[in-house]
Amino acid sequence: MNIVVFGANGPTGRLVVEQADASGHTVTAVTRHPENFPARGPRVRIVAADVHDHGAVEDAVAGQDAVVSALGVPYTREPVTVYSGGIAHITRAMTRHGVRRLVGVTSTVLFGTPAPGESLLFRKVLEPGIARFVGRTVYDDMRRMEEIVRTSGLDWTVLRPGGLFDADEVSGYRTGTARLPGRYTARPDLAHELVRQAVGEGGQVRAFVDVRTTHGTPTILDLIRKEAFGGKERAGAGR
16 A cells, blocks of 8 residues: 655654554655655655645655655644644645545544543643643644544544653554543554554544553653653644
8 A cells, every 4th residue: 555644754753654664555754854764664765845835745645545644843832834734735635636545643632521530630720731821823723634634525534642652662552533531642552543544444534533552651740841841743742
């Protein structure tokens, strides 16, 4: 299967490329900085392109069977457009070239419901503070992205992970179309589900899907440090 990955040079995107290649798929890794892209594999093609460049996106999407958007940016007080602007170009290119399958990433916060089983402090103070103040511009653009995807007419799935953290391998994570208990999602788990959905193994089309890691997760202090003080790429920021 031919899969193109946007945001391929982020921590999650790199894992998507590696896992898709390891599973025998042909992968086009789209990045603005190909010279810094570490993943190399027998079926990996690296393309230099900016998701805001409609012509470059068109070229990357042509001939693909599925598209994965692992776009992500750090929190900022400035307006954010990479999610909505990028997905607008991606969906337009997919429609033009007849590519139907799209899988993207936003955040579990967009379910708009409290985290099941969480403490009052987390539900009423910590998460709302991150969502409304620290990550407001990021979440606003994620909402715009989801609306573009929802009305695209494509066969889409949007994953809404929790707070992202690094791990050594894929775990026995959980998925669901409603918000799941827990705060965190390991990047290998998110990447695994992105690939699984892209190749049609997830069975959740035109759905928003939570992805939740259940073992080996960080502490709440780790979450506060990462989210409030400028962690790196957040493909599915916040949580």
